[in-house]
Amino acid sequence: MPYDPSEFPPFAVTVDLVVLTVRRHALCALTVRRGEEPYRGLWALPGGFVRADEDLASAAARELAEETGLRTQDSDSRHAGAHLEQLATYGDPVRDPRMRVVSVAHLVLAPDLPAPTAGGDAGSAQWMPVRRLLGATDATPAERLAFDHATILDDGVERARSKIEYSSLAAAFCPAEFTVGELRRVYEAVWGVALDPRNFHRKVTGTPGFLVPVGGTTTRQGGRPAQLFRAGGASALNPPMLRPDV
Template sequence: MAPGDAHPSVAVTVDLVVLTVRSEQLQALTVQRGEAPYAGRWALPGGFLQPDEDLPDAAARELHEETGLSSDRFHLEQLASYGAPDRDPRMRTVTVAYIALAADLPVPTAGTDAADARWQPVSELLEGDRELAFDHAAILADGVERARSKLEYTPLAAAFCPSEFTVSELRHVYEVVWGTVLDPRNFHRKVTRTEGFLEPTGDTTTREGGRPARLYRVGTVAQLHPPLLR
């Protein structure tokens, strides 16, 4: 393009990889598109950046519109940007994706431009026969891998737990997100000996059945040392 020529028009959107643990599975929030392009196909929630918005504000707004919850209920962080020239058949569009993680999320309600909204198992979305709209399968895969990786070296797993949780509830999160079975005693030893990871509340619970189990809350450490490797 020669100097002085107008820059090409590029739209900016935000897309959300919203993950939670439901029905013993890692699940993602999806919306069924109600209009073209890809009408009827499942997609990640998201939308266009409004003229007066910064990117985090747009992500928080879309999150609230799709779940009815404010962003303070979530762990919300920027994932990556995607700008392939043909990713949106309507126009040249660059999207900034965010990942949002939380526990006990409600059944979603479809927004005004969606035909349906529901939680779906990540395994079915990535490995099944449901082809997501746009490049959302790649964005979802990146978001899931980000979550799995961050469980190794940060206390992010607690974002999938209630505010007070047992070690076995925390272990269950790791098992669901990583898709593996962990040795209970080894896991208990690692997480309780990792400085700053867990803080005892002084209370116990019998909600898992059997003997009372100690309740913990997440500590203040930002990085786990040593990490909990898959």
């Protein structure tokens, strides 16, 4: 069958970013308040249109920097563990009232990131607890996300929750050197549950190469000095640490 351009109208490609971090022992997502229509004044995930001369990863990095002042990689070793991966593609024909738009969402995980700075077409930017954005009973109508971003955020959070069961991804929320207690609090924040400290310590130190001692201690969490570790070369936790039923 010959190609008929009228059967394939043009459409745009965007990138949306699910940026997660742990702040004050809570899993938080980066949100921007839309400064333009559609959905002006509502919160949304950072993102925007892909330019004709850039690939998807470059577009994701540019939008993150333009709208929030944050970058996926930082020269500061504290943020060297930032993690970026493609999440999923969203293409409902009516997901954007302006035109047909297909979005390639990305997941970004990093340690306790600083307060964002709004830019581009974002009116403001801030970290919000995930539980409030995903339908907590005490969430306000003003916290409703624009477009289909609640679905995208839900998918990104579930990706993070499932991957830390068996991978070293939780270390992406930690500084370069961290304690087992700090790692445990990441799991607790991402899963929203309390974990037994002794069982957790045994599981994460039981896989060879999963955690590597760095030869120092810290008292930054209070109490007695705790041993410092860094993420090792082992990318899989064996056996997996399954989420408790909640």
